[in-house]
Amino acid sequence: MGLYNYTIHQLQELIAGKEVTAKELLDSFLENIENVEEEVKAYITITEGEARSRIEQGLQGKLAGIPIAVKDNISTEGIKTTCASRILEDYVPPFDATVIRRLKEEGAVIIGKNNLDEFAMGSSTENSAFFPTRNPRNTDYVPGGSSGGSAAAVAAGEAAGALGSDTGGSVRQPASFCGIVGLKPTYGSISRYGLAAFASSLDQIGIFSRDVEDTAILLNVLTGYDPLDSTSAKLQHPDYTDFLKDELEGMKIALPEEYFSVDMDPEVRECVITAVRKLEEAGAEIEEVRLSGLKYALAAYYIISSAEASSNLARYDGVRYGYRFSNARGINEMYEKSRKEFGDEVKRRILFGTYVLSSGKYEDYYLKAQKARKQLTEEIQNLFREYHLLVSPATPTTAFKLGAVKDPFEMDQTGIFTVAANLSGIPAISIPCGVDSRNLPVGIQIMGPHFQEGRLIQAAYSLENILGFKDPGYCGRYCHEQKL
Numbered sequence: 001m002g003l004y005n006y007t008i009h010q011l012q013e014l015i016a017g018k019e020v021t022a023k024e025l026l027d028s029f030l031e032n033i034e035n036v037e038e039e040v041k042a043y044i045t046i047t048e049g050e051a052r053s054r055i056e057q058g059l060q061g062k063l064a065g066i067p068i069a070v071k072d073n074i075s076t077e078g079i080k081t082t083c084a085s086r087i088l089e090d091y092v093p094p095f096d097a098t099v100i101r102r103l104k105e106e107g108a109v110i111i112g113k114n115n116l117d118e119f120a121m122g123s124s125t126e127n128s129a130f131f132p133t134r135n136p137r138n139t140d141y142v143p144g145g146s147s148g149g150s151a152a153a154v155a156a157g158e159a160a161g162a163l164g165s166d167t168g169g170s171v172r173q174p175a176s177f178c179g180i181v182g183l184k185p186t187y188g189s190i191s192r193y194g195l196a197a198f199a200s201s202l203d204q205i206g207i208f209s210r211d212v213e214d215t216a217i218l219l220n221v222l223t224g225y226d227p228l229d230s231t232s233a234k235l236q237h238p239d240y241t242d243f244l245k246d247e248l249e250g251m252k253i254a255l256p257e258e259y260f261s262v263d264m265d266p267e268v269r270e271c272v273i274t275a276v277r278k279l280e281e282a283g284a285e286i287e288e289v290r291l292s293g294l295k296y297a298l299a300a301y302y303i304i305s306s307a308e309a310s311s312n313l314a315r316y317d318g319v320r321y322g323y324r325f326s327n328a329r330g331i332n333e334m335y336e337k338s339r340k341e342f343g344d345e346v347k348r349r350i351l352f353g354t355y356v357l358s359s360g361k362y363e364d365y366y367l368k369a370q371k372a373r374k375q376l377t378e379e380i381q382n383l384f385r386e387y388h389l390l391v392s393p394a395t396p397t398t399a400f401k402l403g404a405v406k407d408p409f410e411m412d413q414t415g416i417f418t419v420a421a422n423l424s425g426i427p428a429i430s431i432p433c434g435v436d437s438r439n440l441p442v443g444i445q446i447m448g449p450h451f452q453e454g455r456l457i458q459a460a461y462s463l464e465n466i467l468g469f470k471d472p473g474y475c476g477r478y479c480h481e482q483k484l
């Protein structure tokens with residue numbers, strides 16, 4: 001097995017024991033990229049030159065020599081950061097996002113920038129202005145989105161771990177589609193300084209990894225107060241690797257009925273229920289509960305996220321930021337022709353967001369959505385007075401074929417199980433729990449109270465051990481014929 005298929009904790013041991021050098025590691029990943037990237041297309045930019053020169057300088061820290069991929073809406077100094085948009089096609093930021101600084105301080109090697117749905121709007125990575133990414137498990141299928149490039153990079157052994165952003169599920173959903181682990185931490189626990197804003201009250205940087213232990217390792221590096229992000233929590237974070245224990249005894253887990261009664265793929269439901277039964281056998285107490293506010297979650301999410309996007313994306317006007325159409329006769333034509341470069345999905349959200357904020361409509365939509373958000377958050381917080389965790393499927397279906405979902409409303413449905421965690425700010429993780437009859441991965445979602453990532457990690461780690469589900473790495477175009 002190539003080094004590119006190892007987990008971060010395995011690679012850390014090899015590096016610490018001087019069994020491999022950072023250069024050998026990078027070479028192994030780059031060689032694999034060379035073999036698979038043409039098919040998978042996880043990257044917009046591969047930063048081989050920067051990676052090599054960093055290694056030559058000598059690296060130290062917890063992640064010394066570990067190749068990490070980064071979603072292309074996270075700012076990297078001197079490296080193009082496009083948000084997969086024509087508007088930012090040539091933008092080279094003069095600064096690093098805080099998460100990049102933290103990774104670099106621990107010796108990580110940024111290996112490239114991943115494809116995404118333009119400005120993180122979408123669920124399949126087909127909305128990238130450049131090209132779609134494919135699911136490494138079966139390249140006829142989408143990897144999910146919007147962080148599809150980051151998920152595919154990890155699943156295909158093109159990076160040891162990756163950063164994504166999750167506004168309504170964009171880390172957990174692609175992790176689930178690609179059969180890896182995806183964590184959206186609590187709002188405020190990882191700095192968002194340098195993340196291109198989509199919907200500021202929901203956006204959170206998240207982590208992709210091959211297993212739960214790697215998630216804990218990356219979380220330790222990434223969390224912590226940042227004065228550059230006004231929503232960053234002033235809080236001492238624990239060592240998350242202390243929660244890597246196989247212990248479910250006494251853990252009270254709630255299954256909100258609404259997560260299982262909606263229209264969903266019966267194979268997904270069965271797979272998740274089987275995993276829940278195993279949690280029970282291992283000592284967890286499982287109870288069905290009601291979460292009635294969930295029925296408004298998706299609608300509230302699209303109203304609030306589009307409203308915030310319409311305001312956040314106003315800055316790309318050809319003057320302050322982004323592409324400028326330079327042959328215009330007058331300012332109106334300049335605005336118009338510059339902003340024309342946004343893709344259809346981004347335009348749709350800006351229009352919708354502007355509409356729900358307009359006078360006369362504001363009370364009917366935006367205000368109602370905020371009320372639904374508040375009610376849902378309170379309901380979730382009440383559940384956490386009695387239960388340690390909530391469990392649900394991560395997505396209502398497994399991956400779909402490229403081009404199969406054309407209706408944007410149908411596409412939005414894939415976020416039905418993930419948006420509640422963003423609306424309420426709680427942490428949520430998706431881990432693989434099996435495969436469907438097409439051998440495509442199914443993800444189970446575990447949600448916990450604010451800043452209780454440790455508890456999430458403990459449950460996810462235990463479940464991962466019980467299920468014995470291990471990421472096999474990339475095995476080529478016909479990966480799906482190989483049983484996971």
Ligand code: GLN
Binds near residue numbers: 165415
């Ligand atoms: N699918 C959701 C959307 O399109 C999620 C996006 C996200 O989390 N960035 O808005």
